[in-house]
Structure formats: structure tokens, C-alpha cells
Amino acid sequence: MEGPQRFVGAWTARILTLFPESFPGVLGASLTGKALKDGLWCIEPIDLRPFGEGKHRNVDDTPYGGGAGMVLRADVLGKALDQAMRGVPRDRAKWPLVYLSPRGTPFTQAKARDWAKADGITMLCGRFEGVDQRVLDHYEIEEVSLGDFVLTGGEIAAQAMIDATVRLRPEVLGNAESTEEESFSNGLLEHPQYTRPAEWRGLGVPEVLTSGDHGKVDTWRQEMSEALTKERRPDLWKAFEDDQNPT
Numbered sequence: 001m002e003g004p005q006r007f008v009g010a011w012t013a014r015i016l017t018l019f020p021e022s023f024p025g026v027l028g029a030s031l032t033g034k035a036l037k038d039g040l041w042c043i044e045p046i047d048l049r050p051f052g053e054g055k056h057r058n059v060d061d062t063p064y065g066g067g068a069g070m071v072l073r074a075d076v077l078g079k080a081l082d083q084a085m086r087g088v089p090r091d092r093a094k095w096p097l098v099y100l101s102p103r104g105t106p107f108t109q110a111k112a113r114d115w116a117k118a119d120g121i122t123m124l125c126g127r128f129e130g131v132d133q134r135v136l137d138h139y140e141i142e143e144v145s146l147g148d149f150v151l152t153g154g155e156i157a158a159q160a161m162i163d164a165t166v167r168l169r170p171e172v173l174g175n176a177e178s179t180e181e182e183s184f185s186n187g188l189l190e191h192p193q194y195t196r197p198a199e200w201r202g203l204g205v206p207e208v209l210t211s212g213d214h215g216k217v218d219t220w221r222q223e224m225s226e227a228l229t230k231e232r233r234p235d236l237w238k239a240f241e242d243d244q245n246p247t
Contacts, residue, residue: 010039010040010041010042011040011041011042011116011118011119011120011166011169012041012042012043012044012119012120012121013041013042013043013044013120013121013122013123013158013162013166014043014044014046014084014088014120014121014122014123015043015044015045015046015122015123015125015155015158016046016048016077016080016081016084016122016123016124016125017045017046017047017048017125017153017154017155017158018047018048018049018059018125018127018153019125019153019155020045020046020047021045022045022155022159023043023045023155023159024036024043025155025159026159026163027043027159027162027163027166031167031172031173031174032162032163032166032167032172035166035169035171035172040169040170040171040172041166041169041172043162046080046083046084048072048076048077048080051076051077051079051080051083052076053073053075053076058073058076059072059073059076060072060073060076060127060128061073063129067129068129069128069129070128070129071128071129071130071131071132072126072127072128072130072131072132072135073132074131074132074134074135074138077124077131077132077135078135078138081097081122081124081135081139084122085097085122088119088120088122089119092140092142093114093118094118094119095118095119095120095121095122096114096115096118096121096122096142097121097122097124097139097140097141097142098121098122098123098124098141098142098143098144099123099124099126099131099136099141099142099143099144099154100123100124100125100126100144100145100146100154100157100158100161101126101130101143101144101145101154102145102146102147102148102149102150102151103143103145104142104143104144104145105142105143105144105145106144106145106147107144107145107146107147107157107160107161107164108184109164109184110184111144112161112164112165112168113168115161115165116165116166116168116169121162121165123154123158123161123162124141124154125153125154125155125157125158126153126154127152127153127154144161145157146160146161184236186225187229187236187239187240187243188225188226188228188229188236188240189225189228189229189232189233189236190225190228191220191221191222191224191225191228192224192228194206194209198210206220208220226240
């Protein structure tokens with residue numbers, strides 16, 4: 001069985017999954033897809049099934065202590081992880097090892113920025129009732145959650161997190177300023193955006209945006225960002241206020 005290629009420079013996402021055909025999926029479209037084609041980053045799905053046990057390549061078993069569902073086996077995942085982590089930096093800041101889990105710490109824009117600065121990432125996509133805890137403990141795997149909900153597997157979460165990360169890599173978007181003014185970049189939600197036509201169904205564009213006064217535009221956008229954040233995300237607003245007024 002041929003293992004993944006050794007790290008050679010491009011930011012790389014290695015994905016351990018029972019559904020390798022799910023990748024690149026939507027990551028192969030639009031700007032991330034172009035960047036993938038241009039070699040600015042690469043993705044290496046690693047099929048868990050060949051690491052399975054027995055004639056049928058079993059990857060899961062019933063949980064100790066009873067209960068519904070099945071759990072991914074430690075011996076199967078161990079072999080897959082040993083192969084997936086070959087040739088990558090041991091420093092987890094340079095190459096994070098992550099399990100997509102609803103009980104993990106929430107994924108944030110700050111986390112995406114950290115991952116974008118790394119050389120790559122290895123992601124374990126769970127299925128069924130999850131994975132044997134011993135695997136998480138032995139490999140010191142970081143658990144990260146896409147949100148407070150449960151998916152049937154980690155593949156969708158992995159694609160979302162990779163998209164958020166890859167777009168922050170140099171040259172992927174082509175315009176660094178576009179990542180500096182969007183939601184969460186400065187701790188606030190993004191201000192409203194408008195484009196042509198100037199009037200649509202009786203609705204116009206705020207006059208300040210057509211005034212040509214860039215100072216007033218910047219002030220308006222900041223005020224809108226603050227108002228939206230305060231209204232919709234009081235948690236972010238409190239953090240923003242605390243940051244602006246340290247004690």
C-alpha cells in the first residue's frame with residue numbers, strides 16, 4: 001500500500017476518511033480549486049478502509065460498556081495515523097493534527113489564521129459514534145468543532161475548515177485586503193456591502209458610500225460593524241470591548 005508523499009513545500013491537507021472520494025469536493029471549485037490546480041496547496045485523502053482488520057477490512061466495533069452505534073478502532077486508526085504523519089514536522093504549530101469533533105473547541109477565524117501559517121495539517125474525520133479515546137490521548141490530537149450541532153461524519157467540517165484556511169494562504173485570493181476587512185478579521189462582523197444598481201426595487205444605497213469621502217466611508221463601515229456585532233453577537237462585542245478597554 002503506497003503511503004502519502006513526503007512534504008515538499010506546498011501547504012498540504014491530509015485527510016483520514018472512510019470516504020476519500022468526497023475530496024476535494026467543493027474545494028476543487030472557484031478560487032480554492034484554481035489554487036489547488038496551480039499547486040499553491042494540495043490535498044491528500046487517505047482511505048481508512050485498507051487499514052481495517054480481517055477479510056472485510058472492519059474499521060469499527062461495538063463500544064465497551066454497551067450503548068448504541070459503533071466506534072472506530074484504535075488499532076486501525078493507529079496504523080493510518082502512523083502512515084499519515086510520516087515526513088511531516090513534529091512541531092504541532094507547523095503541522096497540526098486534528099480530529100473533527102462536536103465536543104472540540106470551536107473553530108474560529110483565528111484558528112484558520114494559525115493553520116494557514118503552518119506547513120500543512122492532518123485531519124481525522126470521524127464516523128459512527130466517534131473514535132477510541134486512546135487514539136486521541138496517544139497522539140495528543142486536538143479536537144475542533146465546526147459548531148454546536150452533530151454531522152454524520154467529519155468530511156463536511158473538514159472541507160469547511162480547509163476552505164477557511166486555504167483562502168488565507170498567500171496568492172490564493174489574489175487580494176490580501178479582502179481578508180483584512182471581512183467578518184472576524186478585527187473581532188467584529190463585517191459591515192453591509194452594496195453594488196450596482198444604485199436603486200433596486202425602491203431601495204437605494206447609503207449616500208455616504210457614493211460621497212467619494214473615504215474618511216467618512218471608513219467611519220461608516222466601522223460604525224456598522226460595531227452595531228451589527230453588538231446586535232447579533234454579544235459575545236464578540238464583549239470580547240471587542242474588553243480588548244479595547246483592557247483593565
